[in-house]
Amino acid sequence: xxxxxxxxxxxxxxxxxxxxxxxxxxxxxxxxxxxxxxxxxxxxxxxxxxxxxxxxxxxxxxxxxxxxxxxxxxxxxxxxxxxxxxxxxxxxxxxxxxxxx
Amino acid sequence: xxxxxxxxxxxxxxxxxxxxxxxxxxxxxxxxxxxxxxxxxxxxxxxxxxxxxxxxxxxxxxxxxxxxxxxxxxxxxxxxxxxxxxxxxxxxxxxxxxxxxxxxxxxxxxxxxxxxxxxxxxxxxxxxxxxxxxxxxxxxxxxxxxxxxxxxxxxxxxxxxxxxxxxxxxxxxxxxxxxxxxxxxxxxxxxxxxxxxxxxxxxxxxxxxxxxxxxxxxxxxxxxxxxxxxxxxxxxxxxxxxxxxxxxxxxxxxxxxxxxxxxxxxxxxxxxxxxxxxxxxxxxxxxxxxxxxxxxxxxxxxxxxxxxxxxxxxxxxxxxxxxxxxxxxxxxxxxxxxxxxxxxxxxxxxxxxxxxxxxxxxxxxxxxxxxxxxx
Numbered sequence: 040x041x042x043x044x045x046x047x048x049x050x051x052x053x054x055x056x057x058x059x060x061x062x063x064x065x066x067x068x069x070x071x072x073x074x075x076x077x078x079x080x081x082x083x084x085x086x087x088x089x090x091x092x093x094x095x096x097x098x099x100x101x102x103x104x105x106x107x108x109x110x111x112x113x114x115x116x117x118x119x120x121x122x123x124x125x126x127x128x129x130x131x132x133x134x135x136x137x138x139x140x
Numbered sequence: 141x142x143x144x145x146x147x148x149x150x151x152x153x154x155x156x157x158x159x160x161x162x163x164x165x166x167x168x169x170x171x172x173x174x175x176x177x178x179x180x181x182x183x184x185x186x187x188x189x190x191x192x193x194x195x196x197x198x199x200x201x202x203x204x205x206x207x208x209x210x211x212x213x214x215x216x217x218x219x220x221x222x223x224x225x226x227x228x229x230x231x232x233x234x235x236x237x238x239x240x241x242x243x244x245x246x247x248x249x250x251x252x253x254x255x256x257x258x259x260x261x262x263x264x265x266x267x268x269x270x271x272x273x274x275x276x277x278x279x280x281x282x283x284x285x286x287x288x289x290x291x292x293x294x295x296x297x298x299x300x301x302x303x304x305x306x307x308x309x310x311x312x313x314x315x316x317x318x319x320x321x322x323x324x325x326x327x328x329x330x331x332x333x334x335x336x337x338x339x340x341x342x343x344x345x346x347x348x349x350x351x352x353x354x355x356x357x358x359x360x361x362x363x364x365x366x367x368x369x370x371x372x373x374x375x376x377x378x379x380x381x382x383x384x385x386x387x388x389x390x391x392x393x394x395x396x397x398x399x400x401x402x403x404x405x406x407x408x409x410x411x412x413x414x415x416x417x418x419x420x421x422x423x424x425x426x427x428x429x430x431x432x433x434x435x436x437x438x439x440x441x442x443x444x445x446x447x448x449x450x451x452x453x454x455x456x457x458x459x460x461x462x463x464x465x466x467x468x469x470x471x472x473x474x475x476x477x478x479x480x481x482x483x484x485x486x487x488x489x490x491x492x493x494x495x496x497x498x499x500x501x502x503x504x505x506x507x508x509x510x511x512x513x514x515x
Binding site: 066067068071077078079080081082083085086096098106107108109110 | 160163166167169170171172173174182183184185186187188189190193194
């Protein structure tokens with residue numbers, strides 16, 4: 040089991056976005072937007088997660104007729120467990136004031 | 141997909157090792173789907189940063205043979221010239237970061253990136269010519285020197301200084317493109333024709349006047365004379381020093397241009413990180429000259445002259461209103477840096493290939509050898 044502090048905030052957001060996408064998966068740019076990460080951060084992360092078996096990457100036909108296929112990223116079962124063990128850390132400012140009392 | 145985005149992804153694909161190129165293709169398809177050009181460009185630059193990191197990581201790993209399997213450009217980047225390419229790429233990238241931090245127009249970033257791509261192609265062609273022994277230093281240096289003289293006489297002027305040339309919508313500074321290449325070619329072949337070319341270049345730089353490049357040329361050639369004195373090298377260095385003195389004696393009222401001049405200091409006013417990026421990028425320019433890679437004698441001379449010229453340009457940028465190479469806005473220095481990497485071989489010679497040089501052998505121009513070849 041991966042310790043909750045092992046993954047970067049960006050990795051956690053990517054996993055969370057993929058959890059929310061479910062079986063439909065996400066394309067790369069959509070993942071950048073939803074996880075709020077830059078492409079230079081996303082792709083090395085995806086490469087690593089895919090190599091470790093947490094994410095699958097498949098070419099699938101584009102929704103727009105006549106356009107080339109696009110990569111779709113989905114979590115594997117191991118990836119969903121990883122996401123569960125590594126939730127997105129919310130900032131202290133985002134917590135209700137009462138929590139700090 | 142815009143041309144610049146397509147160009148960037150071409151670089152991304154070239155930089156990544158074979159096994160990751162499918163990811164590059166996937167990212168390129170994503171960029172194609174992005175409707176807003178600015179966002180597509182930012183997406184592409186992010187991928188370029190990723191690819192550059194992969195190339196550097198790959199270059200730092202110990203080489204392992206895989207039956208001669210082609211491992212892409214990342215494998216090629218392990219040699220001396222590859223080190224220079226990585227440094228150029230990193231310096232240009234740091235410059236893009238600095239300009240972005242300072243709010244430079246997008247066109248500045250595109251221009252520098254485009255110049256880098258152009259310089260890569262030009263270096264590749266130069267390398268091909270060199271491989272086929274079609275790069276004679278003498279005639280080329282004479283031609284380049286005369287080109288600089290033509291710029292001094294007929295080029296574009298500003299504030300009494302004539303050192304630019306207009307190529308359609310582009311304004312280039314030929315001295316930054318040409319002089320570093322001339323210097324390293326001369327280090328390789330110190331024949332009379334090559335020396336004449338350098339002398340003509342020194343005259344041109346004095347006429348323009350261009351103190352920065354004149355000083356850099358003098359610095360590189362003085363180093364050459366100190367390491368390997370000869371009649372030809374001494375004469376060329378003398379011309380370069382006199383030319384530098386003549387340039388210094390003339391007024392040069394060029395004001396500092398934003399993102400071009402004086403950025404070694406002004407970048408810190410934007411943000412400390414921007415300042416550090418400019419400093420780091422500038423330091424990277426001379427790193428190839430300091431790298432501990434085995435080279436033969438002439439290649440070592442070329443490396444030293446390369447280091448002297450680029451150190452001279454950085455010093456000029458620090459003390460006067462002269463372009464800060466690669467990290468500032470300006471494609472001419474980027475192209476010039478890449479071309480001057482011809483001084484470095486693609487691969488360091490193996491123990492079998494390294495020629496056995498005797499310290500008592502005379503050089504081709506009759507001068508003594510002070511620096512004996514070592515293995």
